[in-house]
Structures are given as C-alpha cells and as structure tokens.
Amino acid sequence: MSNPILQIKDLSLFFGGLKAVDELSFNVPEGEIVALIGPNGAGKTTVFNCVTRFYDHYTGDIIYYNNSGEAINLRDYEVTDVIYQGIARTFQNIELIPDLSIIDNVLIGAHKEIKSSVFEHIFKSPRMVKQEKVLYHRAEEILNFLNIGMIKDMYAFGLPYGILKKIELARALIAKPRLLILDEPAAGLNEQETDELAKIIRKLKSEWNMTILLIEHDMSFVMNISDHVCAISFGKFLAYDIPESIKSNPLVQEAYLGKDE
C-alpha cells in the first residue's frame, strides 16, 4: 500500500446528544480510489464535512500530506483554505447557478487561481486577461474530457441530471486537486451514465494522478471501482479492506442486512 495522503485519527463529532462520528480512524493511501460506505445515517457525509472543514467542532485529527509532502493538520485551516491545499469536493445535492453557462459554472471553481488586484479586475489588465484565457482553456479541456465540451455554452438551467453532475465534477476538477472527494457521484445516474462515471474516475486516478475518496450507496459501483473500502456504522469503524474482503466481512453484512435472530 502506498503512503497515506490523508489520515483520519480518532475523529468524533456530536450533533447535540447524537454522536454522528465515533472515534473513527482510517487512512487514504495516495493514488488510490477509496470508498467510505455505511447504511443511511452512518456518518459518511459528516466525515467529509470534517475533512473539508465545513464542520470544525470535531475532536481528533485529520492529517493531510500536501504537495511538498509536509503533514498538515487540517484543523489549522479554514474551510476556504482547504482547496489551496489541493482538496476539492462535490456535494450530494448539486449546487449550480442555473442562469450561467456550463463553462461559467465550471470557472467559478477556479476563482482561487486568479491573482489580481481590484484595480486589475476593474480595468481588465493584460495579466488578468491572460490568466482568464489559461483558465478558460483548462475548463474546455475538462469539459471535453467529460464529453460535454460541445455544449459548454448552454445554460445549466433545465439540463438533464447526468449533465449537471458532470458540471459539478468539472467545477471540482478545475481546481486541480490532488485529493478529490466525491459525495454520492453515481446517485441518480442511469446504468450507462454510471459506467461512464466509473471510467472517468479510473482515468482521474491513472492519468491525472488523483487520489479519490468517495461515498456511494451503489455497491456494485463501489466494489468495481475501489482499491480499498472503509465501512462504518453508527459513526464507528467496522472494517477497512479490499472490496472482495469487505463483501464477505460479517460485520459489514450485519450492518447492512441486520443480525439474524
């Protein structure tokens, strides 16, 4: 197994009296596709929200190895800074701006890259125009990679769900993350779209050198695509293993199917 890019150590988080995540620890090895699975309400999205700092009232540590190989504790970073460290995510509920074009929705994800003063923004300095061109070209490349480059100027409003999910993915990709976090990427997709998504995610790993951490309820998708799977239930660690072994793990089967009386 390669070195970890992310280490979750004794993570716990309460919502009032409910312990949504309970002393959870697992690693995400660099360059792998890792799935976090568990029944509804197991705490998966809460874990993602802790990693990306949407929630900061957790205990435990989340260590991330940044570009320079330096271990940083994400606790020391604001939600808006996480992306600068090379972590981007998608959400369970798609959040796009319907009256912007597809490509403009994607470019929103690149705001961190524009390095210019207010003055340059107002007067459109040559430096800023150049930066915008580079980003526009990158957005086009990503949309072509996702097979929606030909409709880049269409408004997002009213587009089919499968396309909206691709736009959301493109918006995360334009930030050039090293660690891509996907919350239910296959939810709502038909079989053909799900197969295409699996190919895309594999390419992100093999050709774009990304590490991918995902939550997904579609078990055949998870078992087909993941290098490792971490299973949790009621916020607690159950198992971490390769897909074949997770499938036959009695604790995981019990969490999903209930205990035979």
Ligand SMILES: Nc1ncnc2c1ncn2[C@@H]1O[C@H](COP(=O)(O)OP(=O)(O)OP(=O)(O)O)[C@@H](O)[C@H]1O
């Ligand atoms: N903002 C919140 N306030 C209070 N309770 C919450 C909040 N968010 C989640 N919970 C509760 O915390 C627990 C874990 O929720 P979470 O959404 O992380 O689970 P999940 O595994 O992602 O579920 P699903 O697969 O259904 O999306 C659940 O009991 C949920 O009801």
